Amino acid sequence: MTIQGVSFDLAILAPILALVITGLLVLLADLLSRSAPRGLLYGIGLAGSAVAFAYMLPLYGRSATTINGAFATDKFAWGFSAVLVLALAVTLLLSSLRNADDGGSPGSYAALLIFCTIGGLVMAGATSLIGIFLGIEELSLALYVLAGSGFPREASQEAALKYVLLGSLASGFLIYGSALLYGAAHSVSIAALAPAAAAMTPLFLVGFALLLVGIAFKLALSPFHLWTPDVYEGSPIAITAFMTVAVKAATFAVLARFVYTVFGHDSVALGPLWLLAILSMLVGSFGALRQRNLKRLLAYSSIAQAGFMVVALAGVGQYGLSSLIFYLVAYAFMNFGAFAIVAMLGDGDEAYADIDAYRALFYRRPWVAAALTLFLFSLAGIPGTAGFFGKLLLLEQGFAGGPWGVALGVALVVGSVVSIYAYFKVIWQMFAPQEGEAPVTTGNSMLSWVPVAVSVAAVLVLGVVPQFFVTLVSAAL
Amino acid sequence: MISVMVFLPLLFALVLLLVPRSNGPVLKAVAFVGAPLTFIMSLSFLHVAPGGIAQDSLRWIGGEVAAAYHVRVDGISLFFVLLTTFVSVPAVWAAFSYADAARLRGYLVLLLLFEWTLLGLFTAGDLLLFYIYWDLMLLPVFLVLVGFAGSPEARRAAWIYLLYNLAGGLVLLAGVVGVVLQSHTFEVLGQSYTLAPVLQRWLFAAFALAFLIKTPAFPFHAWMPATYTQSPTSLVAMVSGVQSKAGLYGLIVFAMPLFPEAAHFFAPTLLVLAVCSILYGALAAIVQNNAKTLIGYSSLSHLGFVLLALFAFNFSSVPASVLMIVSHGVIVAALFLLVGFIEERVGTNDLGAFGGLAAGAPRLAVFMLIVSMAALGLPGLSGFAGEFLILIGAWQTQPVFTSFALIAVVLAAVYVLRLFQSAIHGPLRVPAQSRVGQIIGIQALDGKDSMFDLAPREFWLVVPLLAVIFFLGIWPAWLNDRIPSNANGAAQAAVNEHV
Numbered sequence: 007m008t009i010q011g012v013s014f015d016l017a018i019l020a021p022i023l024a025l026v027i028t029g030l031l032v033l034l035a036d037l038l039s040r041s042a043p044r045g046l047l048y049g050i051g052l053a054g055s056a057v058a059f060a061y062m063l064p065l066y067g068r069s070a071t072t073i074n075g076a077f078a079t080d081k082f083a084w085g086f087s088a089v090l091v092l093a094l095a096v097t098l099l100l101s102s103l104r105n106a107d108d109g110g111s112p113g114s115y116a117a118l119l120i121f122c123t124i125g126g127l128v129m130a131g132a133t134s135l136i137g138i139f140l141g142i143e144e145l146s147l148a149l150y151v152l153a154g155s156g157f158p159r160e161a162s163q164e165a166a167l168k169y170v171l172l173g174s175l176a177s178g179f180l181i182y183g184s185a186l187l188y189g190a191a192h193s194v195s196i197a198a199l200a201p202a203a204a205a206m207t208p209l210f211l212v213g214f215a216l217l218l219v220g221i222a223f224k225l226a227l228s229p230f231h232l233w234t235p236d237v238y239e240g241s242p243i244a245i246t247a248f249m250t251v252a253v254k255a256a257t258f259a260v261l262a263r264f265v266y267t268v269f270g271h272d273s274v275a276l277g278p279l280w281l282l283a284i285l286s287m288l289v290g291s292f293g294a295l296r297q298r299n300l301k302r303l304l305a306y307s308s309i310a311q312a313g314f315m316v317v318a319l320a321g322v323g324q325y326g327l328s329s330l331i332f333y334l335v336a337y338a339f340m341n342f343g344a345f346a347i348v349a350m351l352g353d354g355d356e357a358y359a360d361i362d363a364y365r366a367l368f369y370r371r372p373w374v375a376a377a378l379t380l381f382l383f384s385l386a387g388i389p390g391t392a393g394f395f396g397k398l399l400l401l402e403q404g405f406a407g408g409p410w411g412v413a414l415g416v417a418l419v420v421g422s423v424v425s426i427y428a429y430f431k432v433i434w435q436m437f438a439p440q441e442g443e444a445p446v447t448t449g450n451s452m453l454s455w456v457p458v459a460v461s462v463a464a465v466l467v468l469g470v471v472p473q474f475f476v477t478l479v480s481a482a483l
Numbered sequence: 484m485i486s487v488m489v490f491l492p493l494l495f496a497l498v499l500l501l502v503p504r505s506n507g508p509v510l511k512a513v514a515f516v517g518a519p520l521t522f523i524m525s526l527s528f529l530h531v532a533p534g535g536i537a538q539d540s541l542r543w544i545g546g547e548v549a550a551a552y553h554v555r556v557d558g559i560s561l562f563f564v565l566l567t568t569f570v571s572v573p574a575v576w577a578a579f580s581y582a583d584a585a586r587l588r589g590y591l592v593l594l595l596l597f598e599w600t601l602l603g604l605f606t607a608g609d610l611l612l613f614y615i616y617w618d619l620m621l622l623p624v625f626l627v628l629v630g631f632a633g634s635p636e637a638r639r640a641a642w643i644y645l646l647y648n649l650a651g652g653l654v655l656l657a658g659v660v661g662v663v664l665q666s667h668t669f670e671v672l673g674q675s676y677t678l679a680p681v682l683q684r685w686l687f688a689a690f691a692l693a694f695l696i697k698t699p700a701f702p703f704h705a706w707m708p709a710t711y712t713q714s715p716t717s718l719v720a721m722v723s724g725v726q727s728k729a730g731l732y733g734l735i736v737f738a739m740p741l742f743p744e745a746a747h748f749f750a751p752t753l754l755v756l757a758v759c760s761i762l763y764g765a766l767a768a769i770v771q772n773n774a775k776t777l778i779g780y781s782s783l784s785h786l787g788f789v790l791l792a793l794f795a796f797n798f799s800s801v802p803a804s805v806l807m808i809v810s811h812g813v814i815v816a817a818l819f820l821l822v823g824f825i826e827e828r829v830g831t832n833d834l835g836a837f838g839g840l841a842a843g844a845p846r847l848a849v850f851m852l853i854v855s856m857a858a859l860g861l862p863g864l865s866g867f868a869g870e871f872l873i874l875i876g877a878w879q880t881q882p883v884f885t886s887f888a889l890i891a892v893v894l895a896a897v898y899v900l901r902l903f904q905s906a907i908h909g910p911l912r913v914p915a916q917s918r919v920g921q922i923i924g925i926q927a928l929d930g931k932d933s934m935f936d937l938a939p940r941e942f943w944l945v946v947p948l949l950a951v952i953f954f955l956g957i958w959p960a961w962l963n964d965r966i967p968s969n970a971n972g973a974a975q976a977a978v979n980e981h982v
Binding site for chain 1: 543544545547548611614615616617618619622625626629630633638641642645646649650653654656657660661663664
C-alpha cells in the first residue's frame with residue numbers, strides 16, 4: 007500500500023495496528039458502559055495481545071523494511087517485540103487480581119498499558135533516530151501515568167512525579183544527542199551513522215554519549231539508576247513488573263540495533279558502555295544487599311541484571327545478540343514469575359512487599375514458596391534454571407571479547423556472588439521456622455496461578471533443555 | 484543404567500512428597516527402601532574396576548559450544564559413587580529419630596536430594612554437568628541448615644556455608660568457561676589440550692580455589708566449623724563423609740589432567756597448604772570443646788594428607804588418595820553418627836558437660852572406641868592403611884613436607900583420645916535436663932548397665948560402617964588393586980613424567 011509516495015507493508019505493521027485497535031476498543035468499551043467490568047476490559051486487552059502475537063508469527067526470521075525504510079522487522083526487532091507482547095499479556099493478568107491498583111479506572115489503565123506496549127514495539131522496529139524517539143516518548147508518557155495509578159498511596163504519587171521529572175531530563179539528553187548525530191551523519195537513519203562512527207568525529211562522539219545517557223536512564227544502568235528503587239517501590243506491582251521487563255526489552259532492542267549497525271567489532275567508542283555495565287553490575291548487586299522491601303530488592307536486582315545483559319554486547323561479538331535475547335527472555339520469565347508471586351500473595355496489594363512477611367512461608371503455602379524459590383534461584387543463576395544458561399552465555403560473550411571483555415566477565419561473577427546473598431535472604435525467610443504468630447493466609451483464584459505456572463515451566467525448560475530455544479533464537483538471526 | 488542410579492534418590496524424594504506429612508511409618512518405609520536400593524544399584528558397577536568404564540552419552544547442547552549429557556563410572560569415580568550410596572544409607576536411617584516428627588518428610592526429601600546431587604557430581608562426564616551438580620549440591624545443605632537444624636546459630640551458619648561455596652562455585656564457572664572457549668566443548672574428559680602455560684595457571688587456580696574451599700583446606704575452611712557444628716546428625720555425616728571429597732575428586736579427575744603443567748607449577752603452594760591443613764587442623768582439634776567441631780578440624784587435618792599425596796606426585800598418589808578418601812569418609816560419618824546419638828541422649832556436644840557414658844551404654848562405648856582408633860590410625864583399621872600408604876609414597880618425593888605431616892600423626896592421638904576419654908570414660912555425668920539425666924534421676928544405675936545404650940536401629944546402622952573400617956584395614960589391596968595403575972590418564976602421566 008502506498009500513500010503519497012510512502013509505502014506501507016501492512017504485514018510488518020500488523021502487530022502494532024492490532025494493538026492500536028485493541029487499545030481503541032478498550033476505550034470504546036469503557037466509554038459505552040461506565041460500569042464495564044474489569045474482566046471484560048482486560049479480556050479485550052489479552053485477546054488483542056494474542057492477535058498481535060499471531061500477526062508476529064509469520065514475521066519470524068523475516069527481514070524487511072517499510073515506511074520507506076524507517077521501520078523494520080528483523081533480527082533486532084522480532085525477539086524483543088515478542089517479549090513486549092508477552093509482557094503486556096502478563097501485566098494484564100497481574101492487574102486483574104482482586105486488590106490490584108488501577109487508579110479506579112480500569113479502562114484507561116488497560117488502554118495506557120496497551121499504548122505503552124505500542125511505543126515499545128515502535129522502538130524495537132524503528133531504524134531511524136526519529137522513530138526511536140517517538141517510540142520512547144510514547145512508552146514513557148503512558149508509563150508516567152501508570153506509575154501513579156496506585157493513586158491514593160503517596161508512594162505511588164511520588165513514584166510518578168520522580169519518574170516524570172527524571173524521565174523528561176533523559177528525553178532531553180536523547181533528543182539533543184539525536185540532533186548532534188544528525189549533524190554528524192546528515193541523516194536520521196542509524197545505518198548512515200556507521201561512517202561517522204568509523205571516523206570518530208567529535209560531533210558523533212558527543213552525540214553518541216548524550217544518546218547513551220538517555221538510553222542508560224531508560225535501562226536503569228548505573229550511574230543513571232537513582233530513580234529506579236523509588237519508582238519501582240512506589241508503582242503498583244503489575245506496573246513495576248511491566249517496567250522491569252518491557253522497558254528493558256524495548257530499550258535493549260534500540261541499543262543492540264544501534265551498536266551492531268554502527269560499530270564494528272571491538273570498537274573503542276564502546277568504552278562508556280563497558281563502564282556502564284561494570285558499574286551497574288556492582289551497584290545493583292551491592293545495593294540489593296540491604297533492602298528489606300522485596301520490590302526495592304528486585305529494583306536493584308534489575309539494575310544488576312541490565313548490567314549483565316550489556317555484557318552480551320561487549321566486543322560486538324557474533325553471538326552477542328542471541329545471548330542477549332536468550333537472557334532477556336529468561337529474565338522476563340523469572341522476573342515476571344517473582345512479581346506474580348508477590349502480587350498473588352497479597353491478591354494484588356502491597357501486603358507482601360516486605361521481606362519479613364515471607365517468614366516460614368514454605369510451611370504455610372509450600373507451592374507458592376517453592377515457585378518463588380525457583381524464580382530466585384534463576385535470578386541468582388543457580389544451575390537447572392533459565393538464569394544459569396543465560397549467565398553462562400553472557401560469560402562466554404564476555405570472555406570471548408578480549409581483555410576488556412574478561413573484566414566484564416569478572417565483574418559478572420563478582421556481581422552474581424554478591425547478589426546471591428540478596429536473593430537467598432528471601433529464600434532464607436521462607437524456610438526459616440515461624441517465630442511468633444503466623445499471619446492468616448488465603449488461597450488464590452486459578453487465574454492468578456496462570457502467570458506463575460507459565461513462568462515455572464519456562465524457567466525449568468530453558469534451564470534444563472536450552473538447546474531448542476537457542477536454535478530458535480539463532481535461526482531468526 | 485548410570486542415570487537410573489543417579490536419579491533414583493530424586494525419584495524417591497518425589498515419592499516422599501506424595502506421602503502425607505503425618506504418615507510417619509510410610510515416610511520411613513519409602514526412605515528406607517530408597518537409600519539401600521541406590522546402594523545396591525551402585526554395586527552393579529563394581530565390574531568396571533580396574534581399568535574399565537561404563538558410560539552413557541546423550542547430545543544435549545550443540546552449536547558453537549557443545550555439551551553432552553554424559554555420565555560415566557570408571558575405576559576412580561566408582562569408589563566415590565560407592566562411598567556416596569553407602570554413607571547415605573545410615574545417614575537417612577539415622578534421620579528417623581529427627582526431633583520434629585511433623586517435619587521429618589522435608590528433612591528426608593532434602594537428604595535424598597543431597598544424595599542425588601552428589602551422585603550426579605561423581606558420575607558427570609561433562610564439565611557443564613559437573614558444574615551444575617557442583618552448585619546444586621549446596622542447596623539441600625543450605626535449606627536443611629535454615630529450616631531443619633532449628634537454632635539461630637544454624638541459620639547463620641547456612642549463610643557462611645552458602646556464600647563461601649557459591650563464591651567458589653562461580654570462580655569455578657569462570658574457569659570452566661575459560662576452558663570451554665579453548666576446547667569448544669564441555670566434554671573434556673579423556674581429551675588432551677595443549678593450553679598455553681599462563682592460561683593453564685589461571686584456569687587451574689580457578690578450579691583449585693573452588694575445590695579447596697569445598698574440601699575444605701587451610702586457609703579456606705572458615706565455613707567448616709560452623710557448618711559441621713550446627714548441622715543435624717545425618718546431614719553432617721553426609722557433608723563430612725561425602726561432600727568434602729567432592730573437591731578432591733575434582734582435583735583428581737578434572738583439574739590435574741586438564742592442566743598438568745599448572746599442577747606442577749602450583750605443587751609447592753599446594754603442598755604448603757596441605758601441610759598447613761594437616762598441622763592446623765590437628766592443633767585446632769586438640770583445643771576444641773565441642774565434639775562436632777573437634778571432628779570437623781580432625782577432618783581438615785586428614786584431608787590435608789590427601790592433598791599431600793596428590794601433589795607429591797609419586798607412584799601411589801592416586802590409589803593411596805582414593806583409599807584415604809574412602810576410609811576417611813566412612814570413619815568420619817561413623818564418628819558424626821555416634822556423636823549424634825550421644826547428643827540425642829545428653830542434649831549437648833560440649834565435652835565439658837558430659838562424660839563417662841560407658842557406665843550406661845557399653846555398646847556405644849565399644850563402637851566409639853573402634854571408630855576413634857580408626858581415626859587415629861591404628862593398624863588393622865582402615866585409617867591406618869590410607870595414611871601409611873600416603874606417607875610412604877610422599878616421603879619418596881617430598882621428604883621435608885612429609886616429615887612435617889608426620890607430626891600430625893602424634894597430634895591425632897592426642898585429640899582423638901581426648902574426645903574418647905572425656906565422652907566415654909570416667910564417672911558418669913550428664914546435664915540433669917537431658918534424656919539420660921532424667922532416666923538417671925528416676926532410677927539408680929545399679930545392676931542395669933545399659934539403660935541408655937544404642938537402640939537396635941542405631942546399633943545396626945553403624946555396624947556396616949564398622950565392617951568397612953575393618954575390611955579396608957585388613958585388606959586395603961582390595962581397593963588399591965582396583966584403581967588402575969595408569970589411573971586417570973593425564974594425572975598419572977603427569978606423575979610418571981615427574982618421577
